[in-house]
Amino acid sequence: MKRQAAILAMLCTLAALPATAAEDGSWLQNGRDWVRQLWRDDARQWLERIDGAVANHDYNGVIVFAQGDRIESLAVDHRVRDGVETLRLRTLSGPPRELLKRNGKVQSDSLGDAPAAGAASAQTTFSQFGRVARNKWYKAELGGQSRVAGRAVQAIDIRAVDDWRYSYRLWLDQETALPLKIATLDERGYTVEQVAFTQIKITPSKGKPAAAPPPPPKAMDNPFKDVKGFRLVARGRQGASQHYLFTDGLASVSLYVEPAAVKDKAQMRKDSVNGLMFADGSTRYVVLGKVPVPTLERILAAARR
Amino acid sequence: MKPISETDLEQLSAYIDGELHGSERRFFEKRLAADPALRAACERAWLASTVLKAQPFRLMPESSAAEICARCQPEAGGTRRWALVASLAVATVAVGLGYGLWPDAPVEQAEVAAIAAKPASRVLAKPAGAAATVQSAPVVRRNLQRPQLADNAAPTAAVAGDDPSSFELNEATRSKTWPKRDQALDGYLVRHNQMAGSAGNDLISYAELLSEPESTPEPQERP
Numbered sequence: 001m002k003r004q005a006a007i008l009a010m011l012c013t014l015a016a017l018p019a020t021a022a023e024d025g026s027w028l029q030n031g032r033d034w035v036r037q038l039w040r041d042d043a044r045q046w047l048e049r050i051d052g053a054v055a056n057h058d059y060n061g062v063i064v065f066a067q068g069d070r071i072e073s074l075a076v077d078h079r080v081r082d083g084v085e086t087l088r089l090r091t092l093s094g095p096p097r098e099l100l101k102r103n104g105k106v107q108s109d110s111l112g113d114a115p116a117a118g119a120a121s122a123q124t125t126f127s128q129f130g131r132v133a134r135n136k137w138y139k140a141e142l143g144g145q146s147r148v149a150g151r152a153v154q155a156i157d158i159r160a161v162d163d164w165r166y167s168y169r170l171w172l173d174q175e176t177a178l179p180l181k182i183a184t185l186d187e188r189g190y191t192v193e194q195v196a197f198t199q200i201k202i203t204p205s206k207g208k209p210a211a212a213p214p215p216p217p218k219a220m221d222n223p224f225k226d227v228k229g230f231r232l233v234a235r236g237r238q239g240a241s242q243h244y245l246f247t248d249g250l251a252s253v254s255l256y257v258e259p260a261a262v263k264d265k266a267q268m269r270k271d272s273v274n275g276l277m278f279a280d281g282s283t284r285y286v287v288l289g290k291v292p293v294p295t296l297e298r299i300l301a302a303a304r305r
Numbered sequence: 306m307k308p309i310s311e312t313d314l315e316q317l318s319a320y321i322d323g324e325l326h327g328s329e330r331r332f333f334e335k336r337l338a339a340d341p342a343l344r345a346a347c348e349r350a351w352l353a354s355t356v357l358k359a360q361p362f363r364l365m366p367e368s369s370a371a372e373i374c375a376r377c378q379p380e381a382g383g384t385r386r387w388a389l390v391a392s393l394a395v396a397t398v399a400v401g402l403g404y405g406l407w408p409d410a411p412v413e414q415a416e417v418a419a420i421a422a423k424p425a426s427r428v429l430a431k432p433a434g435a436a437a438t439v440q441s442a443p444v445v446r447r448n449l450q451r452p453q454l455a456d457n458a459a460p461t462a463a464v465a466g467d468d469p470s471s472f473e474l475n476e477a478t479r480s481k482t483w484p485k486r487d488q489a490l491d492g493y494l495v496r497h498n499q500m501a502g503s504a505g506n507d508l509i510s511y512a513e514l515l516s517e518p519e520s521t522p523e524p525q526e527r528p
Contacts, residue, residue: 065512072516076508089511097515106499108515125508182509195509234500245500252510254497273494286493 043133043140043156047170049177050130055080057176061149061200062092067193068271076197078125080205087125126179128250129170132158135249137165137229146171148180149197158250163187164228164295165251176202184272187292192272224255225302228295246289246299253289253296255303260284267293276300309346317343321350370395491517 060077077088087101099108132138143155153171160167167189171181181196222232230246230253237243241258260279268275268288275288276296285303287296309317319325320333337344370392377388498514 063508063512065509065516067513070516072512074512074515087508087511089508089515091515094516099511099515101511193509195512236496236500238496243496243500245497247501252497252501254493254500256493256496270491270494275493288493288497 043142046142046154046156046172046177047130047133047140050126050172050179053173053177054078054126054130055083055085056205057178057202058205059178059200059202062198063195064198065195070271073198085125128247129158129168129179129182131249137161137248138167138250143169145174148173149200151175151180151200153180160187162228163292164298165248165291166192168250171196173202178202184290186272193290224299225305227298227302230295230299251289251291253287253291253299255299256284256286257303258284258286278304280304309342313343314346317347317350320347321354365395365399367396367399369399 058079060075063074063076065072065074072094073092075090075092077086077090079086084103085101086103087099089099091097097108099106101107132140137160139159139161141157141159143157145152145154147153148171152174154174156170156172158168158170166187167185169183169185170179172178173180178200180200181194183191184193186192219231219233220235224232224244227246229248230251231248232244233247234245235243236245239258241256244255244257246253246255260283261281262279262284263281264277264279264284266277268277272290273288274291274293274296275286276293277284277286278300279285285300287300287303289296316325316329316333320330325333337347373395374388374392495514495517498510498517501510
């Protein structure tokens with residue numbers, strides 16, 4: 001008798017569940033929201049681990065850089081000693097070139113010193129991805145799991161919230177959260193650029209561990225109107241050519257303003273980089289970056305006002 | 306999906322009328338390929354045009370005015386006079402239309418029959434005498450100013466709205482690419498990667514900087 005009553009009570013409970021859901025619907029929705037939030041937090045936590053991973057690990061290996069129909073391979077050596085980051089890049093294909101960045105200073109055997117007034121030298125490699133969780137122009141979501149360079153990775157989709165910028169997909173090392181592969185997706189979702197480690201050796205860095213992650217690059221006073229979240233973060237000059245660097249935290253756009261006694265106009269593209277050039281007879285404006293063409297047009301229009 | 310604007314309808318009407326040429330026409334065809342709503346509107350317009358053009362011409366019989374007058378049941382002498390005037394006016398209009406339309410009618414009907422036999426979604430040739438006889442697909446009125454896509458038009462914020470898809474590019478410049486050997490243009494990219502790499506310590510910018518073929522940081526003044 002007791003058994004029959006228990007079965008009856010269980011059946012009544014099961015029958016009541018859908019009815020409650022249909023009546024209110026909130027617990028089901030709350031559950032969904034909770035799970036969604038859990039996943040979103042997971043993506044955020046993964047991204048927030050990047051700065052610490054870079055600052056507290058040495059790594060060296062080979063990266064492959066694919067852009068358009070071009071594929072280049074480079075040797076990478078990254079070390080951190082007492083919080084000071086040293087990055088060395090060496091080409092393995094094409095002309096032999098080397099770049100060394102130590103304590104915020106860049107040296108290259110073929111390019112000379114890189115001038116960049118207002119450069120935020122405190123940034124660590126991949127810092128821009130570590131800050132995506134707090135970037136309102138992008139939304140991070142957890143992707144699937146796979147392998148890159150023989151290591152287990154977790155994919156993170158970084159989707160642009162609008163059509164004014166590209167999206168990205170990261171593959172983070174599951175053990176350390178170091179980015180092992182980065183893909184850039186254009187406004188249609190097609191991959192336009194990929195950087196991936198094909199070999200990598202990761203070891204904990206020696207010396208004192210890094211303290212708090214570096215602050216993001218400070219925005220400078222923009223002589224032009226801000227466009228769709230792109231803020232001025234660096235400014236330089238080469239001869240009469242003024243160079244302004246804008247960024248939304250991930251994508252960067254350069255604007256060049258220089259005297260030119262010609263009238264000309266062109267739209268340009270090189271692999272994943274779009275560019276616009278407009279010369280009105282006295283000034284030439286060149287704007288380029290890995291962003292959709294309408295974004296460049298907006299920035300160009302703001303500069304010409 | 307973006308709603309179809311008045312400007313879109315104007316361009317659609319111009320496209321159907323064969324009044325879009327060159328870059329405007331190519332750009333609009335690209336938009337048609339990319340925008341299902343616009344494509345559906347275009348197909349509806351073609352269908353309406355085809356149906357209108359397929360209608361046979363029926364001239365009103367000359368007795369129709371008298372028949373209408375007979376059904377009006379005149380009540381007084383004054384109204385009878387007005388009815389007579391109206392009948393004469395209708396008859397005059399009918400005769401005038403008949404005189405104006407009759408010589409073209411055989412050719413027109415043959416063309417209309419040929420057009421009607423084609424699928425509605427296909428691009429149709431505009432009949433030679435269509436303007437005089439049948440409205441040539443007046444889907445929308447185009448009395449508003451048509452957007453100018455001049456080759457030398459400077460890109461401005463007014464052209465690019467809040468939706469990037471509304472950005473109207475000049476087809477002539479869209480097809481241009483970076484000149485592969487233009488050191489001045491490559492120089493801008495090198496400078497960009499230098500500054501982007503330094504400002505954000507961006508590994509990708511550095512990788513791009515190193516793998517750039519024949520990098521030259523100094524941009525040259527173009528003549």
